[in-house]
Amino acid sequence: MERLKNNIAGIVSLIGVVGAIGAGFTTYGMFENRLSQLENAEYVINQTVDLQPVYEKIDEVENGLIQRQDGLVEKIDSAKDVLLNRQGEKVREINTAISTVKNDVSTMETDITLNIKEIELLRLRIDEIELKEKNPFMN
DSSP: OHHHHHHHHHHHHHHHHHHHHHHHHHHHHHHHHHHHHHHHOOOOOOOOOOOHHHHHHHHHHHHHHHHHHHHHHHHHHHHHHHHHHHHHHHHHHHHHHHHHHHHHHHHHHHHHHHHHHHHHHHHHHHHHHHHHHHOGGGO
């Protein structure tokens, strides 16, 4: 009888182990089935998103950029005008300096021509004095 008890206890243990393993595989199969259902399911989102504040912010930023661009264009035009005025002043100063130099050169040419004529006159006088010194009758 003892043997019978031991055999029945072994069989019951074996059935328990097989049942536990079977229950584990069953649970695993159900888990896999649920995963495959979730993977194959198509989801439809019925929620709408109001993008109007985003569009308003984009318009606000765009308008700000346009205003900055217009401000930069005005600054560039103003700087260009200032540079052109400065350049015009410098050109006038250079033209004035050139005119002054031309007048000075013209005056120098006149002075040089006059000096050349005076030197020629002095040479003629020196020649005349030398002739008088050589000729005793001219004294």
